[in-house]
Structure formats: C-alpha cells, structure tokens
Amino acid sequence: MIEVDRLTKNYGLVAAIRDVSFSVSPGQIVGFLGPNGAGKSTTMRILACFMPATSGVARVAGYDVFRQSMEVRRRIGYLPENVPLYTDMRVAPYLDFVAEVKGVGRAERRRRVADVMDRCMVADVQNRLIGKLSKGYRQRVGLAQAIVNDPEVLILDEPTIGLDPKQITEIRSLIKSLAGQHTVILSTHILPEVSMVCGAVIIINNGAIVAQGPIDTLVEQFFPTSRLEVEIVGPPPAVRDQIRAIPGVLSVQDQAPANGAARYTVEAARGRDVRAEIFQLAAQQRWELLELKRVGMTLEEVFIRVVAGEESEEGSAEKSAEKSAGEPAP
C-alpha cells in the first residue's frame, strides 16, 4: 500500500533523509519511530505529497506521490505534526470544508461530518472556534479531518501527543479500529503505544532506516534469547553451575547477593522455557527459591539498541548488550 524506494530529501545542503526504503502492506498499522530530527516528519510530508523528494520514488495506494499526486491525495488522510487548523473557524464548518475539498458529496457530507465528530469525540465542541479549544481537542479535530473522507491510507504524525491518558486510550482504540480497511503509518515517541497499536515498526535514525519489521520478529532478531530473573538462597557457585548445566541455558550471571539470597539472570534459547527445571533443581538441592520471573525484551530495548549502537547490529547476542544499552544517542 505504501512503497518507498531510496527516498532522499535535502534541505539545501542538509540531508534530512537518505536512501530510505520500506513498504507497508494494506490494512497494516505501522509505527514510525526515531529520535528527534531523525527524518520522520520529512518522510511523511513527502508521502502526503506536501513536498517532492530530492530523489527516489514513493508510491501510495499504487500511485506515485510526485507524478500522480492528485490520485494519492484523494486516498490519504494526513495529520501534520503541529496540527495546523484554522483557528478562526468553528469545528463543524471546518470539518465540512475539509470533507467538501476532499470531494465528499453534499448529501453524504453532513452524515460523515457527524460521524467523525462522534468517533473523535468533538461533537460537544462543534460550534466552538478552533482557536479556543484546548490542545487535546485540537488534536482530535485534526484526527477527525484526516479520516473525514474515509481514506485508504492514513499518515499520522504524532497523533497522540498532548492528549490526556484517557484520550490517549480512546484515540489508540480509534486508530486500532481503523486497521483492516485502512493502512496507517503513524510516528510517535511513546514506545509502549507502538507495541499496543502497531503490528510492525520502522525505525529511522539520522535519516536512514535502521530496522523494520513486525515487532516480535524485531525483538527476536535483536534479542534471540529469553531471559529469567531468579532469586535463590544457596551457595552461589553451585547454584550458578547447576543452572548453567540445564539444557538450553546459555548463560547465568549473578547479581549482588542480599541477606543470604542471590539474584541470577539466566539467558536461555528463545522458545525454551526452563522455569520448571529451575524449580525442580532448587527443590532437589533444598535451596530456597524466592523468585522466578520471566523478563520480556521489549521494543524499547530494541529501539535503544538500534539507535544507540548501530554498529552492534549484527552481533546481537553479546552478553554486554544490557550494559551498553544505556542512553539513546543524541
């Protein structure tokens, strides 16, 4: 549905994005991630036909964004980063204007405007001046104008920024409900949101794509082990060696012992659940098992890793990974 091939955009001498390629299949919701200034908004502006790329090709809904821009524009809904709206217009007439410009017929327009006002929860402010609305409400009006013509593709630049937690949940479920008939690409800085809403992610850093794919696949690719935290009262060397001996366990590291018990981090091959064996082992040896917990690797850790250290992309399973994964790169 969205195909981007070696897209490059220079602002004067500054390259905002370089050779960006990715694709999004129909009905998917994709998160577009990257630190500030990575080039997310630039890419989205090109996809939305606001400005042409310096080189490269982008196709949306099968049409070239540059040569067939009118066809593309008919099929997209776009929410720009700062939600630019006409502050001197009232909500309902504004949405009616957008619907009309997007070619929704007069008869259908009233129904569609009422519908999106309901879905985006702005019906109660429909007669207010947009300039007098709070940030969150403006955000929702922005979202309403993006979906008012029921577009095939939605390009949302930070759609949940500035919303309160309840609204965030509501907007997320709204976006989720669009999956299937709509293809959505959304940028955000809230990583848990991506795991909740998106099936796949594209991570961009310094104008270049550094990782892309379904979230599970990415996590697996970057952290091909599963990790357990264990707290056991017992002689540390013996505990370490015996756990290490369980088939499938790749490494055991002990952390600072406290009042006789010690915590261990156990890495096992992905898909191999060694919790039962550790329990059995502790029972046999009469060690006291205080805690046994699975630690999931999240998108957050993938993000920090690819953005912080692009150099360690291939050697992904080094044991030092969790230590180097400190702060994101500037």
Added chain:
Amino acid sequence: MKIWAIFKKEMRLYFTSPVAWVVLTIFLFIAGYFFSSIFSFFSQASIQSAMNPAMGRELNVTDSVMRPLFSNISVILLLLMPLVTMRLFAEERRAGTIELLLTFPVRDGAVLAGKYLAALALYAIMIGLTVLYPVIVVYFARLEWGPVLTGYLGLLLMGATFIAVGVFASSLTENQIVAAVTTFGVLLIFWILGWSADYAGGTAGRLLQFLSILEHNDSFSKGVLDTKDILYYVNFTVLALFLTSRSLEARRWKG
C-alpha cells in the same frame, strides 16, 4: 466544485474574524466622509450658481461629485486593499495550515482561484455598498448613469488588479505585515509613475503614463470605455496571478 469550497472557507474566515467587518466599517466611514464633503460642497456651489447663471454651465454632477468620489475611493483602496489580501497565503504559511491545504486533493490553481475570488467578493461588497451615494445624488439632482456604471467597472478592474498584486505578495512570505507593505509599495510605485510622466515627456513619458495604474482609471469615470484600459488591468491581474502560481510551486519545492 473545489474552488467553491475554498471560496466559502475564505469568506467564512473573513467574516468570523474581525477583518471583513473592520475593513468594511472603516472603508464606508471614510468614503462616506468624502462623499458628504464633496456633495455639500457641490450643493453650495449649485445654490451660488442658481444666483449667478453664468457659473451654472460648468456644474455637472458627474464631474463635480462622482469623479472626485471615485478618485477618493481609489486612494482609500490603495491603503486598505493590502490589508484585505495580506492574510491569504502568508497566514496559511505562518500557521502551517498550508501543509494541509496543499495535501488536499485540490490543485494549486483552484486554491489560488478560490482565495482570489473571495477577496474580490469582499471587495465587491465594499464598493457595492457605496452605490448608496449615487442613489442619494439622484434624489437631489439629475445624474447620468452611464459614467457611474463605467466608473464602477473601472473601480472593479482596478480593485481586481490590487488584489492580484496583494495575493502575489502574500504568497512570497509568511509575514502578513511584509505582504501588506510589499503590496502597498508596488501599488504606490505604479500609482506615482503617472506623476513623473509629465516631467519625463516624450516616449518615456508616454510609457510611464501607460504603466500608471491611476491614468487608466481616469477614462472610466468620464464614461469612456477604452479597450486599452481594460486590457491594462486584465493583463496586470493575469500576470500577477501567474506569478503567484509560480511562487506557490517554487515554495513547494523548497519544502
């Protein structure tokens, strides 16, 4: 029609913000002031001429009321029209709304046409309301409607040119003040070109006279329709609008 949608939006913005109301009020106030002083001067003159028939021949409503009125109105327009047009693109750019507008399925040309026509419609309302003055005149004196009609046509054409220049200036910047000052400056230069025509004389003088915005308006208020004058305004307008569309396109590439 997409142009119609843009047109309605611009009209709505003119009238929900105070812009249209303030411009209309100030314009009518000043035009009304000019009209009442011209007209009271005229009525005093006609009372005097009634006593002194030799003077009466020179008194004619078209020449002593309507022509001065039209020329005064064009000065007000010179000052006010830049304020009507400055918003059209500059504000969209400053507020970022241009990013949405230019990604809607509507051609740049339709956006330009809708905006231009909206400013022209507001202008038509402005000068339309001044029709009140000739109507008042008719109540007291015999008025030839021919020159009044051509006078209004002249105002309309001149206003259309002012607006086109204003739209172009507005498309060049994101600062409304810069847009207004540029418009005013350009119009003023074309306005005063005619003045220096007298000193220059010869071909240069005729050229200056030909370029002057004001010169071309004079014949309309006399009741003379000259294709040369009409073409001048039409060409000026078309050129300014063409430059606007180029500037919109160039801006798109700059991002």
